[in-house]
Amino acid sequence: MTAWLLRRLATAFAIVFTVVTFCFIAIHLAPGTPFLPEEGRAINPAAVAHLRREYGLDQPLPVQYVRYLAALARGNLGESFSQHRPVAAAIASAIPNTVVLAGAALVIDFVLGIALGAYQAARARRRADAALTTATLFIYSLPIFWLGLVLLLVFGQWLGWFPVGGVTDPVFYDSLSWFGKLGDRLYHLALPALTLGIVGAAGTARFQRAALIEALSQDFVRTARAKGLPESAVVIRHALRDALLPVIALLGLALPFLLTGAVLVETVFAWPGLGKLATDAIAARDYPLVLAATMLASIAVVLGSLIADLLTALADPRVRLVA
């Protein structure tokens, strides 16, 4: 187990290093320059050149790369060009928002997805199953940003049930009780988390349905039924436990989906998380911030995969972690 873990960590390090290197080259080769004023204001090429020199962008790319790695080794992520503050501070303020959004979406994704999948499998090839299969396929095919815009328009602007973007109410938040503040945050979280969660849930449901149908045809399920157990107990206690194993593996794959989805959802709902930070940084050619956000995302994805493998091993005694 220890050897397996060490090997996986070494692989993870290599992956993150490769991602950072690739991203470093790509962002520097991409057309565009940092330090431009907002659109419509006069560009001062001399000022841009001055700032490029100040930040060492006039140096050859290999020199910049070595300097970046040296700073990174010291734990220094650099200074954000566009945010006027250290990259670490910008990232630190965005991470909690993304964690909350992705966490809430993950809960919606798996709770709703597993429940729907189980319901469909228990009624496989009946009318309800067919209707839900069509519905989940439809939702899974929707572009997340489009779904977000529709939810925003319908539930935010037309019906006024939910707020139109933001994390808290800027007017009332400070005057709320602790309980009220929690409610305000959940209220603002609802639409972005639903947008991200239900698309994932549609995919999880399809996966869960297939796994459970497979499990329901197994011998141990037939044995459980032969023992006279009620069908709900057969499905939930016996078949579902077995069918959850592939879904645990799906958990690791859900992280990249959630992170890429968060980029779009955070942009649609003005949710100040890592995704929005990265999008803004790319538009501003804020190289240090783009690199830090990419590195963090790759670490999260690699760790997610690692955790999914560990959970699968813990849940299924047939799986052995071999170095």
Added chain:
Amino acid sequence: MAITRSRRPTVFAVLLLALVASHACSRRGSCRGEYCGTLVLSVAGSVTTLLPPVSTTSAERNIFDQIFLRLADFTASGVTIGDSGFVPQLARSWEWSDPLTLTFHLDPRARWQDGPPVTAADVQFTFESYTDTAVAAGDLTALRHIAAVTATDSFTAVFRFRNQYPEAFFDATFHMRILPAHLLRDTQRRDWSTGAFGHAPIGNGPYRLVRWVPNETVELAADSSFFLGRPHVRRLIWRFATDMNLAVTQVVSGEADAIEVLVGPANIERAQAAEHLQLYPYPGVTYTFLRFNLRANGDSLRQHPVFADPDVRRALVLATDRASMVQSATAGRAKVPPGPMPQKWTWLWVPELTPPPFDTAQANQLLTARGWRDADGDGIRDRAGRKLSFHVAVPSTSGLRKQYARLLQEQFRAVGAELLIDEMDNAALGERLAAGTFDTALESFETDPTPTSGVPLIWGSGGGSNFGHYRNAVFDRQVSIASAAPTQSAAVSAWVTALKTLDRDAPGIMLYALDNVAAVDKRFTDVQIRPDSWLALVRNWRIPPDRLNERDRVGR
């Protein structure tokens, strides 16, 4: 009592309801009377520093305008010559002791938000800071005519100018917000853009910063003891949206009270349909144009094979039906400018200046006369083996300019010219402009209240943003004469002469100058908008006590 499994969903639902109810019930405020009120402003974008010399965005400027004052404030008259267009702000009076010496007498009631009075030493420090290259202030070049600022006593600041010119007072007052020397003197100026003061500024204005959540909100609170009069609206809160669509949605849905500009006819229609909103049109500060690169794409030492010829440029100007484009693309919410001018320069929109006519027959004649003919019958003219085909660089973030690129493409095709559209983001467009790697570009420019800075910057031979390499010594001289005009009427006459020269040379096609339309919740009264800074007079906006709602009563 243990909660059984079957009751768990009910318990969770009750808890959730309790949270929402608690959230709703705790919205209670106690403020009553004239000085309550919360103004929530929705803005597409964000802010990163509120230290005026290093701030770069219009959102930042709108916020720090409430925190930091000028020596004298600009008025809606828009007159930049002399001092008739200004009213006292930090300075209660001023006089010229000779043509090169301007003395300001500070108002002794003016105080920094941490207590000390605003002194002449602050004024001197401010000038030194703005002109220090380490600060890299955007207004540095505008202050080039001022030789020195000295403090003769605590409340007397003396400006010495290098030369006499009509807009000296404008330059001395408009570009600089006075900074607190006692708080900034010991900080490294080269670090100001990332320094702590920019995130927790202490100013001398009617509002002070109370809360800043990066990329979410900025909140200012009114200073009840402000020396020029207590602001009526108690709280100003900026909400940052990711784009214009979300910003408008926040205002339309009532989550925000005001927005500076409703960009595009669709957004104006949405706001018009919202019963709680009042629209306020005011002159826009930008103009949009198609710039021709007179040098070869990517090689500034060679002439452009198409646009070095002024007749070809003129032909393309004549081939552009700007009036119908403005009507169809902006629903009439813009005007065709007769020169590089926004609507804000109302004094320069005179009958002597008229946009060139739309005349495809003349355009075709000009192109044919210059040897551009469609030899191979493919609908595109060519000359000596080169097609009359060129690219336009368009910012992908501007829907209106993308639409204009397509309209231009159609109109140029009618005279046998092929326009190829390259959409790119602002960072890429800026890089290509600065490097000269473009044929034509669809640009917008946000102007100062006066043409004397922007026109030579964009179109003058030595202009830092003259990316098309247009050069005409006559035009430069005419601009110099116009900039030195001693009166407004003389300035109009001189600018007309200069802009007619520019029109003849056609270094670009002036496409549209937008109206600005702001939307503000109807519970606000006394709403006055100044084109150069739409919130400049916000401290006079008010909400009658009978129109106050919960959001106005709650809070600090």
